[in-house]
Amino acid sequence: MGRAPCCDKANVKKGPWSPEEDAKLKSYIEQHGTGGNWIALPQKIGLKRCGKSCRLRWLNYLRPNIKHGGFSEEEDNIICSLYISIGSRWSIIAAQLPGRTDNDIKNYWNTRLKKKLLGKQRKEQQARRSSGLKQEMKRGNGNPVVPADNNNQNPYWPELPILAPIPYSNHEPHFNDHASIRKLLIKLGGKFSDDDQVNHNAMNPQFPADVSYTQQLYDDQSINVSSSAPMEETLDDTDTQFAQTQYDIDGAAGLQMLQGQSSFPAGLEQMVSSNPPRLDGLEFLLGDDMVNNRIRTAYGTESMIDCGEMTSLIFPPGASNCEGIIQQRLLQECAFDEPRYPGPL
DNA sequence: AATGATAGCAACCGCTCGGCG
């Protein structure tokens, strides 16, 4: 049996809001607030709208200081880094970007940022393909070569995988979906899913196969995470959100966060600790096993992973920026993503 | 100039969570 509808569907208007409706909603909320009850709000105002619709309209469009479009490079980096750290928790990401809404960020990620990254990946894949082949021919070995100019900003990772070539299979196309990002990030941060077990062990030969790489990283890595104001104070209070109480994060902080060199955005660490990153939907990034078992097991015990750790799973210290890291790793990725063995044997 | 394809965005849907009786 389904859930009872939140409103009388037959008597509510759907679709785009008219200026009159906007004006009614805005003026009422500015004068009286939401009253803590969105469901009752449209009746009070005389709007034939669902309460949820009113809430959404206010949060995403009508409330003060909303910014639309024109995302800066810094914002790109923050979104990218937080997405990779905590997944598609758009409301949390939005809380770090003054004037941005979760819906806006979600749309921006889905329609532009993701494509932007993947588009660059494709370009560099092609560039690398040609230069790599040349170098490979010069050196006369079978290992793919990462161009020096893509290595020099990341001295920490070079030992990371010279992965065994992945036998060609007719699975997903290159760089055009979540899977390619996931594959990339798996290689960035290690191996989490069962079907990549070989790579996992190759990257961490000192650990037996039955030891979770994740857990190992919990043990090995300590990230300096500090916080000031608990984000809960903001997130729990709608009015505070409206007042645009934001946290002191800028592009640099976002990048430092990635590098594990600085604190997480104020409050985020604490918030995440009390409300661990939901990784549902991040399977494509981290692997089902990671999402479904390992992380959750860790949360279920005292072994809590925080965002800093999560980030450290994925990004190496010393990397210049999120996009750069992705590009950088992609160059390695590309070498193995090619169908070196054209077709099943 | 017309038409189809694609991108971008606003809004909706349905699920989960937490508060409350």
Place this chain on the structure above:
DNA sequence: CCGCCGAGCGGTTGCTATCAT
């Protein structure tokens, strides 16, 4: 403790604008 209800969230849909042919 349990069930109900509303808020909040993320995923998805559908409309509109823009671009390419």
